[in-house]
Amino acid sequence: MSRYKIHLLVCGGTGCHSSESNLVYEMLRDELERKGLEKDVQVIRTGCFGFCEKGPILKILPDNTFYTQVKPSDAKEIIDEHIIKGRRVYRLLYTDPETEEHVPDSKQMDFYKKQLRIALRNCGTIDPENIDESIARDAYQALGKALTEYTPSETIDLIKRSGLRGRGGAGFPTGLKWEIAAKNNADRKYVVCNADEGDPGAFMDRSILEGDPHSVLEAMAICGYCIGATKGLIYIRAEYPLAIKRLKIAIAQAQEYGLLGEHILGADFSFDVTLRYGAGAFVCGEETALIHSMEGKRGEPSNKPPFPAQSGYLGKPTNVNNVETLANIPAIILKGAEWFSSIGTERSKGTKVFALAGKINNVGLIEVPMGITLREIIYEIGGGVKNGKKFKAVQTGGPSGGCLTEKHLDTPIDYESLTAAGSMMGSGGMIVLDEDDCMVSVAKFYLGFIVDESCGKCAPCRIGNKRLHETLGKITAGKGTQDDIEKLRNLGSVIKDASLCGLGQTSPNPVLSTLDNFMEEYLEHVHDKKCRSGRCRDLLYYVISKEDCIGCMACKRVCPTHAISGEKKEAHVINQDVCIKCGACMEKCQFDAISLMNDYPRVSATAAQTITES
Amino acid sequence: MDGIKTLADLKKKQEEVMSRMSLRDRAENPESLVQVKVAMATCGIASGAKEVMEYFIEELYKRKIDAVVTQTGCMGYCFAEPTVEISLPGREAIVFGYVDTRKADEIIERYIKEGELVDGIIPQNYNTI
Numbered sequence: 001m002s003r004y005k006i007h008l009l010v011c012g013g014t015g016c017h018s019s020e021s022n023l024v025y026e027m028l029r030d031e032l033e034r035k036g037l038e039k040d041v042q043v044i045r046t047g048c049f050g051f052c053e054k055g056p057i058l059k060i061l062p063d064n065t066f067y068t069q070v071k072p073s074d075a076k077e078i079i080d081e082h083i084i085k086g087r088r089v090y091r092l093l094y095t096d097p098e099t100e101e102h103v104p105d106s107k108q109m110d111f112y113k114k115q116l117r118i119a120l121r122n123c124g125t126i127d128p129e130n131i132d133e134s135i136a137r138d139a140y141q142a143l144g145k146a147l148t149e150y151t152p153s154e155t156i157d158l159i160k161r162s163g164l165r166g167r168g169g170a171g172f173p174t175g176l177k178w179e180i181a182a183k184n185n186a187d188r189k190y191v192v193c194n195a196d197e198g199d200p201g202a203f204m205d206r207s208i209l210e211g212d213p214h215s216v217l218e219a220m221a222i223c224g225y226c227i228g229a230t231k232g233l234i235y236i237r238a239e240y241p242l243a244i245k246r247l248k249i250a251i252a253q254a255q256e257y258g259l260l261g262e263h264i265l266g267a268d269f270s271f272d273v274t275l276r277y278g279a280g281a282f283v284c285g286e287e288t289a290l291i292h293s294m295e296g297k298r299g300e301p302s303n304k305p306p307f308p309a310q311s312g313y314l315g316k317p318t319n320v321n322n323v324e325t326l327a328n329i330p331a332i333i334l335k336g337a338e339w340f341s342s343i344g345t346e347r348s349k350g351t352k353v354f355a356l357a358g359k360i361n362n363v364g365l366i367e368v369p370m371g372i373t374l375r376e377i378i379y380e381i382g383g384g385v386k387n388g389k390k391f392k393a394v395q396t397g398g399p400s401g402g403c404l405t406e407k408h409l410d411t412p413i414d415y416e417s418l419t420a421a422g423s424m425m426g427s428g429g430m431i432v433l434d435e436d437d438c439m440v441s442v443a444k445f446y447l448g449f450i451v452d453e454s455c456g457k458c459a460p461c462r463i464g465n466k467r468l469h470e471t472l473g474k475i476t477a478g479k480g481t482q483d484d485i486e487k488l489r490n491l492g493s494v495i496k497d498a499s500l501c502g503l504g505q506t507s508p509n510p511v512l513s514t515l516d517n518f519m520e521e522y523l524e525h526v527h528d529k530k531c532r533s534g535r536c537r538d539l540l541y542y543v544i545s546k547e548d549c550i551g552c553m554a555c556k557r558v559c560p561t562h563a564i565s566g567e568k569k570e571a572h573v574i575n576q577d578v579c580i581k582c583g584a585c586m587e588k589c590q591f592d593a594i595s596l597m598n599d600y601p602r603v604s605a606t607a608a609q610t611i612t613e614s
Numbered sequence: 615m616d617g618i619k620t621l622a623d624l625k626k627k628q629e630e631v632m633s634r635m636s637l638r639d640r641a642e643n644p645e646s647l648v649q650v651k652v653a654m655a656t657c658g659i660a661s662g663a664k665e666v667m668e669y670f671i672e673e674l675y676k677r678k679i680d681a682v683v684t685q686t687g688c689m690g691y692c693f694a695e696p697t698v699e700i701s702l703p704g705r706e707a708i709v710f711g712y713v714d715t716r717k718a719d720e721i722i723e724r725y726i727k728e729g730e731l732v733d734g735i736i737p738q739n740y741n742t743i
């Protein structure tokens with residue numbers, strides 16, 4: 001038998017897909033065929049490497065070469081140089097942001113060094129459309145082990161001991177959740193996988209489903225065995241076509257092998273999985289809303305209790321778990337509860353996948369042990385803040401999370417510490433903000449999202465968030481008052497307490513945490529009418545530079561409001577109280593003496609008076 | 615195929631498909647394995663490096679030695695092509711010259727398995743012709 005000597009792993013995740021990785025794949029195959037190397041070199045499409053921003057990614061094994069931003073037209077050079085002559089194509093290698101040197105292989109990339117991949121263990125190393133590759137990597141072994149060696153309650157006990165908690169946001173202990181569902185007797189029960197992933201910018205669940213769908217199917221079957229369910233449903237948003245396609249293929253292949261269906265692995269256990277599509281509303285990720293949506297009702301949350309584990313889909317006990325939570329299960333069963341619980345902190349075990357984004361050098365998907373610090377994530381894995389700017393904050397937990405600052409950089413991250421710092425784990429979004437970001441605008445952005453996504457069922461969330469958003473708008477427009485700041489705080493805490501579901505209960509977090517950590521920016525906006533980052537357009541000022549102005553008076557003549565004063569051949573001054581920011585003066589000035597600034601030389605009230613009078 | 619009816623079937627299936635993945639598993643931690651680098655530049659290919667590389671891959675697999683076989687560019691020892699660099703875990707890399715399949719067999723049996731030095735080593739600092 002002839003064995004492949006070299007494997008070319010082309011990323012087939014959504015990110016790289018959209019930057020033509022498919023064409024790269026085709027071109028590589030064509031080129032290999034042309035050179036008669038198709039028997040020596042295998043080309044496969046994998047799931048996401050987590051490095052999407054620099055996609056398409058091509059990894060070459062066994063030498064672990066990591067090529068980024070590969071274009072279809074690079075295929076020939078890669079085959080000629082790397083494959084045939086064994087010389088790396090340097091211009092395609094990843095460049096370390098700090099040393100600005102090419103990094104030849106992924107083993108030496110800081111991005112991967114500190115990562116620990118459990119949920120993402122197979123993403124980027126297997127062909128997700130080929131069940132055999134998953135089987136080679138232990139897929140369905142954990143299910144086999146549970147079915148043959150453990151009773152359902154022993155399996156639940158193992159999950160409990162591992163300390164695994166839900167990765168969908170709330171962090172509820174998974175084993176306990178299964179136990180409750182198992183104890184509720186019913187003729188039918190359901191296992192639901194929550195693949196709604198509504199957080200803007202989050203794509204961890206999508207990447208798992210695209211890169212390693214069998215890990216989720218297997219975990220659902222294990223859950224079914226534990227709680228006594230024979231039907232699994234995956235609620236996935238229709239905007240994830242690639243994940244849906246891969247899931248369909250995976251389900252069909254598992255059924256063909258008999259790993260889903262009747263009498264799985266010879267045991268008295270049957271289980272099957274079907275897909276349900278969501279229309280992509282954020283609130284439909286909330287489990288009760290999700291269940292209503294699957295039942296064909298409006299996707300609105302309802303009161304808990306009853307919890308889904310008591311009365312869920314079609315009124316039957318239903319266990320809802322997040323994709324990432326499930327992806328951990330097979331690894332825990334195979335490697336043991338003790339192995340898993342040895343990773344992480346006292347109360348948060350294992351790892352967490354984060355989507356690192358914003359002003360950071362290495363944007364991407366990372367999986368790190370709980371208890372890692374933000375500093376390690378941002379400066380080591382993330383490669384630091386982009387363009388050498390100053391770090392300001394990191395927004396975690398998605399639209400209803402909060403902003404952490406410099407002083408939180410060394411806090412070990414887990415569910416409790418993030419909550420204590422005024423944010424939350426959420427599903428794992430992590431957006432780095434630098435000195436150019438305005439914290440009031442950031443809060444306004446998230447509130448805008450919440451206002452759009454609130455289902456409107458309860459008043460505190462529907463009306464309250466709208467008021468919060470308006471007030472933030474007022475402040476960023478320079479029309480805010482001290483009362484508005486008080487209002488934000490009071491209203492925020494009312495919304496938190498009085499809303500029906502998790503969306504409303506956490507929606508004021510971006511406002512409250514920025515008030516806590518960046519009060520000085522709010523005060524500046526309100527009292528000095530100043531936005532230090534220059535983000536708020538209404539708080540920019542036309543200012544004449546004393547040095548550059550030659551006193552030609554051209555600007556003074558065009559100003560429609562007579563805001564400009566100054567004598568011939570003397571530096572002119574704009575009276576900001578009168579200026580309407582029409583920009584006419586800047587256009588007119590031929591000496592580039594007028595610019596838009598985030599502040600202007602403030603003169604005392606009496607001095608200002610004399611200027612206007614003169 | 616007939617389907618996987620028992621855990622034993624699943625394990626059998628895994629064995630079957632394992633070998634196609636083993637290269638990927640091994641690539642995860644090459645430092646702990648025997649690394650064989652075959653110089654495959656034009657000069658190397660012309661002098662039979664391709665057959666040598668194939669030989670290493672097949673034989674190391676057959677003789678159950680955990681190894682990673684990769685190709686490199688021209689190492690600058692063109693006079694001695696095909697050349698092969700071998701790194702055993704925890705040891706300095708050694709370059710062998712004029713490697714043909716017979717030499718490769720000797721390298722596997724004596725150097726890789728036993729750690730004995732065999733003829734044909736090119737001194738590392740010697741790289742002019």
Ligand SMILES: Cc1cc2nc3c(=O)[nH]c(=O)nc-3n(C[C@H](O)[C@H](O)[C@H](O)COP(=O)(O)O)c2cc1C
Pocket residue numbers: 165166167168169170171172174194195196197198199282283284285286287288320321322323325326427501502503
């Ligand atoms: C507004 C809102 C949106 C949510 N969106 C998601 C989501 O997209 N994916 C998810 O897994 N959980 C989401 N959740 C959490 C779910 O309600 C539920 O707690 C979770 O799916 C349970 O799985 P876990 O225990 O494995 O985390 C959301 C919750 C709220 C309140």
Ligand code: SF4
Pocket residue numbers: 283300301453454455456457458459461462499500501502503504505
């Ligand atoms: S809190 Fe908001 S999203 Fe939740 S039920 Fe009330 S209105 Fe709907």
Ligand code: SF4
Pocket residue numbers: 542558559560561562563564574578579580581582583584585586
């Ligand atoms: S921006 Fe318009 S109003 Fe303001 S000073 Fe210039 S010309 Fe006058």
Ligand code: SF4
Pocket residue numbers: 544548549550551552553554555556571572588589590591592593594
């Ligand atoms: S047009 Fe420019 S140079 Fe002339 S007075 Fe105005 S600011 Fe000064």
Ligand code: FES
Pocket residue numbers: 011012013014015016017047048049050051052053055056057
């Ligand atoms: S989609 Fe290719 S690296 Fe993420």
